[in-house]
Structure formats: structure tokens, C-alpha cells
Amino acid sequence: MMAQTRRKERLDRGIRVRTDGLYALMSWRELSYLTLPRVVLIFGVLALPFVMPSMYWQRVISIVCIYSFLAISFDLLAHFVGLVSLGGAFFVGVGSYLAAILNTSLGLPVALTIPISTVLGATICTALLLPCLPLRGVYFAIVTLMYPLALARVIEALNILGGTDGIMGVASFPSRWVEQYFMIGALLLFLFAIRRLVNLDLGLVLRAVKDNDQAVRASGMNVTFYKAIAVFIASAMGCLAGASLVHIYMWAGISQFALDFSILPIAATVIGGAGTLTGPLLGCFILVPISELLRAFGTLRIVFYSLILVGFIVFRSEGIMVYAQRKYHQFERWVKV
Amino acid sequence: MTREPILEVKELTKAFGGIMALHRVSFNVYEGEIVGIIGPNGSGKTTLINCITGFIKLSSGKVLFRGKDITGKAAHKIADMGITRTFQIMRPYYTLPAYKNLVIPLFSPRARRTGGWRGGGKLGDRNTVGIDILEEIGFERDSFVPYKLASTLPTGYLKRLELARCLALRPEIIFCDEVFSGLSMSEIASMVPLIERLQMDGITLVMIEHRLRELFRVANRVMVLNFGEKLMEGSAEEIMASEEVKEAYFGSEEVEEVMSHA
Numbered sequence: 261m262m263a264q265t266r267r268k269e270r271l272d273r274g275i276r277v278r279t280d281g282l283y284a285l286m287s288w289r290e291l292s293y294l295t296l297p298r299v300v301l302i303f304g305v306l307a308l309p310f311v312m313p314s315m316y317w318q319r320v321i322s323i324v325c326i327y328s329f330l331a332i333s334f335d336l337l338a339h340f341v342g343l344v345s346l347g348g349a350f351f352v353g354v355g356s357y358l359a360a361i362l363n364t365s366l367g368l369p370v371a372l373t374i375p376i377s378t379v380l381g382a383t384i385c386t387a388l389l390l391p392c393l394p395l396r397g398v399y400f401a402i403v404t405l406m407y408p409l410a411l412a413r414v415i416e417a418l419n420i421l422g423g424t425d426g427i428m429g430v431a432s433f434p435s436r437w438v439e440q441y442f443m444i445g446a447l448l449l450f451l452f453a454i455r456r457l458v459n460l461d462l463g464l465v466l467r468a469v470k471d472n473d474q475a476v477r478a479s480g481m482n483v484t485f486y487k488a489i490a491v492f493i494a495s496a497m498g499c500l501a502g503a504s505l506v507h508i509y510m511w512a513g514i515s516q517f518a519l520d521f522s523i524l525p526i527a528a529t530v531i532g533g534a535g536t537l538t539g540p541l542l543g544c545f546i547l548v549p550i551s552e553l554l555r556a557f558g559t560l561r562i563v564f565y566s567l568i569l570v571g572f573i574v575f576r577s578e579g580i581m582v583y584a585q586r587k588y589h590q591f592e593r594w595v596k597v
Numbered sequence: 598m599t600r601e602p603i604l605e606v607k608e609l610t611k612a613f614g615g616i617m618a619l620h621r622v623s624f625n626v627y628e629g630e631i632v633g634i635i636g637p638n639g640s641g642k643t644t645l646i647n648c649i650t651g652f653i654k655l656s657s658g659k660v661l662f663r664g665k666d667i668t669g670k671a672a673h674k675i676a677d678m679g680i681t682r683t684f685q686i687m688r689p690y691y692t693l694p695a696y697k698n699l700v701i702p703l704f705s706p707r708a709r710r711t712g713g714w715r716g717g718g719k720l721g722d723r724n725t726v727g728i729d730i731l732e733e734i735g736f737e738r739d740s741f742v743p744y745k746l747a748s749t750l751p752t753g754y755l756k757r758l759e760l761a762r763c764l765a766l767r768p769e770i771i772f773c774d775e776v777f778s779g780l781s782m783s784e785i786a787s788m789v790p791l792i793e794r795l796q797m798d799g800i801t802l803v804m805i806e807h808r809l810r811e812l813f814r815v816a817n818r819v820m821v822l823n824f825g826e827k828l829m830e831g832s833a834e835e836i837m838a839s840e841e842v843k844e845a846y847f848g849s850e851e852v853e854e855v856m857s858h859a
């Protein structure tokens with residue numbers, strides 16, 4: 261049988277960067293090997309507002325960024341801290357209502373509502389999630405799923421914060437250029453900051469919490485505290501996304517607690533490659549436009565959507581980014597066994 | 598003795614549902630000692646460590662550290678006071694290289710307080726400090742071993758890594774849960790001087806062991822647990838001479854062998 265006499269061999273590309281970082285500065289080839297993927301990503305994303313054909317698709321860019329924030333936030337918690345969060349909707353909802361209130365009631369401008377909602381929202385979300393942080397297992401997922409459902413019903417039932425009508429008359433971004441470049445800039449900033457964070461000593465501690473929280477406790481560190489830090493960062497990203505969304509739609513309502521914000525980022529993370537942080541972003545750049553294209557099909561798009569997801573899980577469960585990184589860093593060739 | 602004990606355990610009791618894992622166990626540990634704890638399987642040795650170090654809640658009793666009540670405190674607070682432990686089932690961070698395993702304890706509040714190092718400072722960052730500690734504990738510095746993933750390390754090194762995690766905190770006490778078991782004779786032979794050196798450095802050690810011969814060589818005092826109760830306490834010679842202990846260990850070949858040497 262052929263299949264058993266041959267196997268695929270993988271070799272690291274012969275690049276000296278791998279052995280010592282300093283070598284990277286000694287040749288253009290190696291320098292570009294290191295920086296090219298980042299440069300392509302950064303300029304690719306920055307160019308998007310120019311290449312989009314219509315107003316409609318330019319709006320989609322902002323929506324993609326919003327989902328990307330949520331996907332990166334999911335990936336950070338799930339892969340680096342071991343907390344499975346279904347809280348996208350929770351973070352977006354809190355962030356958007358805060359921004360709407362700050363803008364309509366206190367009259368704060370967009371330049372203030374977004375940063376304030378980000379920090380204040382993250383504080384609120386972290387405080388509300390604090391009780392389930394010492395617990396292990398599925399509780400965090402359940403609680404993050406429950407909060408947005410509960411909050412939406414509370415707003416509806418008590419008819420507070422605009423009730424089912426929501427809060428209208430929220431200020432928009434000064435222009436669509438500001439809107440898009442703010443979203444893209446903030447997204448790239450957070451992406452690179454989080455990638456840096458997970459490689460710092462603090463990031464190592466977070467990964468250790470996922471790997472083995474008992475050993476972290478035995479090292480004299482409060483596991484709950486470190487989980488809370490991670491949840492704060494993750495919910496800050498979600499609240500930033502929510503606050504931006506409110507200024508894009510100029511309206512806050514209970515649909516901002518919709519489960520789409522929890523589910524789509526997870527699907528994007530699966531497609532893009534869990535644990536890569538860039539992968540989830542790529543996943544959003546694929547999934548969100550597809551779901552826009554399929555809008556005409558109404559609820560039927562869920563079917564297409566599920567097919568794509570199942571296809572990915574079955575055929576490429578590692579995700580695009582992991583696959584691409586491997587191809588980029590390694591040769592593959594068939595060898596006889 | 599006139600010295601104040603560094604650790605006092607008073608009437609410690611722990612029940613898991615109906616099972617009495619520990620029943621009114623009391624003992625003292627003095628500074629700089631090596632205390633051995635022995636007992637047949639399931640006699641409650643690990644449970645005793647878990648209760649003292651805060652990993653499980655005890656049912657009743659008291660634990661005092663330097664006269665201060667630490668009963669029921671959170672595990673990380675107890676570790677922060679310098680009471681550290683190894684795990685019987687080793688718990689390294691499998692996805693990290695050995696030396697990176699030590700970055701985590703070195704990042705802890707206690708290590709920052711007591712170690713005097715800051716990441717990237719004059720004393721080197723946490724990576725180099727980690728490699729220094731590993732060398733101290735018997736990893737060959739110029740080999741690849743400190744850089745290997747913890748998941749690929751053999752038992753001997755994992756046991757050392759457990760001890761290294763404690764050392765990173767500059768501990769006052771280390772509770773060792775069976776650091777000799779699973780090791781070959783030669784590995785144990787290289788571990789014994791290490792334990793003795795820790796004692797010389799002023800660290801108090803409480804060692805749970807099934808390898809009695811090696812334990813008796815290093816321990817100043819030995820306590821015997823049986824069915825969750827303290828059977829007796831004394832020097833290695835006294836323990837070996839005791840009929841009660843022989844009975845508790847009845848059938849265990851090693852004990853009979855060790856006893857017959859006595």
C-alpha cells in the first residue's frame with residue numbers, strides 16, 4: 261500500500277532568526293521574512309476603506325471590526341486563560357448602553373463616551389462575573405450566556421433605558437472615515453497589544469492558570485485575581501466594540517444583547533485558528549461578509565453558515581491561521597519510510 | 598524543647614463525607630528540622646498536607662505558623678507566607694519549557710518581595726533566575742534539559758521541578774509529598790544531598806515518604822500515620838524498633854527489610 265510507504269516530512273525553513281533574534285537585523289531577506297506577514301496584515305486592513313465599492317460595504321468594515329474585537333476577546337479567554345466565554349453579547353450590550361447613556365443624558369462627545377464606556381463597562385462586567393471566577397468548569401460559560409438574556413428581559417419588563425424602543429438620538433462619528441479608521445486603528449492596536457501581553461511574564465501566568473491552576477495557587481498567587489485581570493481586558497474589548505456600535509447605528513436597544521455577538525466570534529475563531537489571535541480576526545473578515553451576502557436568504561442563511569462551520573471543523577479543524585503559519589514556517593515533502 | 602515551633606498542628610480532623618481521613622492529628626515542626634511522615638497507603642498523609650497548606654478545608658483543628666493562626670486561610674496566602682508544597686502527582690505546566698515553569702512562581706508577590714529581583718533588572722530577568730534555580734536543583738545548565746518542554750521530561754526531573762517551584766518562592770517550609778517515589782536508586786542517591794543542602798540553607802522540610810530507608814537517613818524525626826490517626830512519633834531508631842509500626846506496615850516488604858537491618 262502506497263499510503264504507508266510514504267509519509268509527509270516537515271522541516272523548519274532554514275532561517276537564522278530562529279536561533280537568535282539578533283541575526284534578523286543582518287539581512288533584508290530575514291528581516292522581511294519576519295516582518296512581511298505583519299506588514300501585509302496592517303496595510304491590508306488599512307487599505308480596506310479605499311477598496312470597498314459602496315457605502316454599504318464600507319459599513320460592513322466597521323461591523324467586521326466589531327466582531328473581530330469579540331473574537332479576539334473570546335480567543336484570549338478561551339485559549340490563554342481557559343475560560344470559555346459566551347459573553348460577547350453581554351459585553352456589547354453593556355458597552356452600548358453605557359455609551360448611549362453617556363452621550364444622550366450627559367451630552368458627552370464620542371471621543372469621551374467610547375473610552376469611558378470601555379473602562380467603566382469592563383469594570384461592571386468584571387464585577388458581575390467575579391462570583392463565578394473561583395469556580396472551575398462550565399459555570400463561567402453559563403453565567404456569561406445568562407447575563408445578556410437576563411439584562412434584555414429586565415430592560416423590557418421594567419421599561420427602563422428606553423424599554424423595547426431603546427435609546428435613540430445617539431451622536432454618530434464625525435465622518436465615515438473617522439469611524440472606519442478609528443475601528444481599524446483600535447483593532448490593530450488591541451491585536452498587537454494582546455499578542456504582546458500573552459508573551460509577557462504576566463501572559464505566562466495567565467497561560468499557567470489554564471494549564472494548571474493548582475500549581476499557580478501553590479506558587480502563592482491568587483488565581484481569581486489573574487482571571488479577573490484577563491476578564492477585564494476581554495470585556496474591555498467587548499465594551500469598546502459595543503460603544504462603537506452604538507455610535508455607528510446611533511441607537512442602543514435590546515438587540516445589542518443578541519446572541520449573534522456571542523456565537524459568531526466563536527465560529528470565526530474556529531475558522532481562523534484558535535490560539536493565534538490573528539486567526540479569529542481573519543475568521544471575522546471571512547464570516548461577517550458572508551453572512552452579509554446571505555442576508556437575502558433570511559433565516560436560511562443559518563443553514564449555509566452551519567455548513568461552512570461544519571466543513572471547517574471536519575476538514576480543517578486547526579483553522580486557517582495555524583495552517584498558514586505552518587506552510588510559511590516549514591517545508592513539506594514526501595519521504596519514503 | 599525550649600525552642601518555639603515554626604509550625605503547630607493541633608487536633609487536625611478531616612472527614613470526607615463519612616470517611617475519617619484524619620482524626621485529631623497533632624504535631625510540631627521546629628525550625629531547620631527534617632520531619633518524616635510515613636504511613637501505609639490511604640493513611641491520610643496527602644490529606645494532611647492539603648489541609649495544612651489550604652488546598653482543602655479541614656473539618657476541625659488548628660494550624661499555627663510562627664504562633665499565627667493560619668487555619669482555613671486560602672492556599673495562595675499560605676504559600677505567600679513561605680509554606681510551600683510539592684504535589685504527589687506532579688503538576689508542572691506541561692506546555693511550557695522547564696525554565697519557563699519557574700517564571701510563574703518568580704512572578705508571585707512573595708518572590709518579588711523576597712527575591713529582590715525584578716524582571717529585566719541587574720540580577721537578570723526571570724528566565725535567567727529560573728535557569729539558576731534549575732541548576733541549583735540538579736538540571737545540567739549547559740545541556741538542553743532546562744529548555745525542554747515539561748511534558749517531555751522524565752519523572753526524576755519533574756520531581757526536581759516541583760522542588761524548584763517551591764525554591765523560587767524562597768520558602769521557609771517545604772512539604773514534600775513523595776519526592777523519592779518513582780525514582781531509581783541512583784536518582785535518589787543524587788537527590789539526598791540536595792535535600793541535605795536545603796536543610797543547611799535553613800529551610801524546614803516535612804517529607805512524606807514510602808522509601809523508608811532513604812527517609813530515615815535524612816529525617817531528624819519521624820511521625821507515623823495509620824488510618825488517619827497518629828500512631829507514634831520519634832527518631833528513626835525508635836520507629837524501627839516499634840512493634841505497632843511493624844504491624845501497621847504488615848506485609849510491606851520494604852519495611853520488613855528496613856526493620857531487619859535495624
Ligand SMILES: Nc1ncnc2c1ncn2[C@@H]1O[C@H](COP(=O)(O)OP(=O)(O)OP(=O)(O)O)[C@@H](O)[C@H]1O
Nearest residue numbers: 613616618636637638639640641642643644645685
Ligand atoms: N477528595 C477526597 N474525597 C474523598 N475521599 C478522599 C479524598 N482525598 C482523599 N480521600 C480519602 O482519604 C484517605 C486518605 O487519603 P490520602 O490521599 O491522604 O492518603 P495517603 O496517605 O496520601 O496515601 P498514599 O500513600 O497512597 O499517597 C483515603 O481513604 C482516600 O480515599
Ligand SMILES: [Mg+2]
Nearest residue numbers: 642643644685
Ligand atoms: Mg498521598
